[in-house]
Amino acid sequence: MFKSITHVIYDMDGLLLDTESLHERVNGEVARRYGKTFNLEVKMAIAGRPTLDSAKILVELLQLPLTAEEYLVERNQLLYPLYSTAKILPGTVELIQHLAKYHIPQAIASSSSQHHFEMKTIHHQEWLKLFTTTTLGDDPAIKQGKPAPDIFLLAAKRLEANPEQCLVFEDSVAGMKAAIAAGMSVVVIPDAVFDRQLFTAADQVLDSMMEFNPQDWDLPGYY
Secondary structure (H helix, E strand, C coil): CCCCCCEEEECCECCCECCHHHHHHHHHHHHHHCCCCCCHHHHHHHCCCCHHHHHHHHHHHHCCCCCHHHHHHHHHHHHHHHHCCCCECCCHHHHHHHHHHCCCCEEEEECCCHHHHHHHCCCCHHHHCCCCEEEECCCCCCCCCCCCCHHHHHHHHHHCCCHHHEEEEECCHHHHHHHHHCCCEEEECCCCCCCHHHHCCCCEECCCHHHCCHHHHCCCCCC
8 A cells, every 4th residue: 555645746858858868868978989888888878867977877877988077068069959759758737637626736756957957848848737846857956866865855845745645656776766865755667678677676667657556555546
């Protein structure tokens, strides 16, 4: 039996929007320029983390002859034109619209910067209006990025919600750890290539948002 939930918080990348496939393509391309391979180990290590943290980890693991900042310059030249093509992942907008219909407060808590968020969501303004608040990785009130709980605690504060009554949707280990550290329940919908054993600390692990049953969490069900 799960906790009774009053507020819902979503990560964005790899959870609401399929930006991860774009990142994988571009990270792979930059790595190849230096004779390296962007592999599953690196993908797992950077998933869910703030941009600069991810870049530092990637550069170190692949031993690239670049600083993290230099890497991001190369990456962004390839990535920025792709952001507006990010597709919605199955079942996400349906859930957001369903909960909004029943006036369940919802928030986004994403490690993305404001600039990146705007590029990714340019074609998704209609359903973004349904969120009560959006908290992003470059918010000055956030001292530490995921896996620290700061971003989720700030989102809950802005929702005027008790963390114990918040349900977080995540796709990464860092995000899962951040939600747990914040004292929240967490449903993880990981990339299909990730080992499910990494997410045993989550309350639920699903293959898709379409598997989620709101009634399990005392939320209004689909009828």
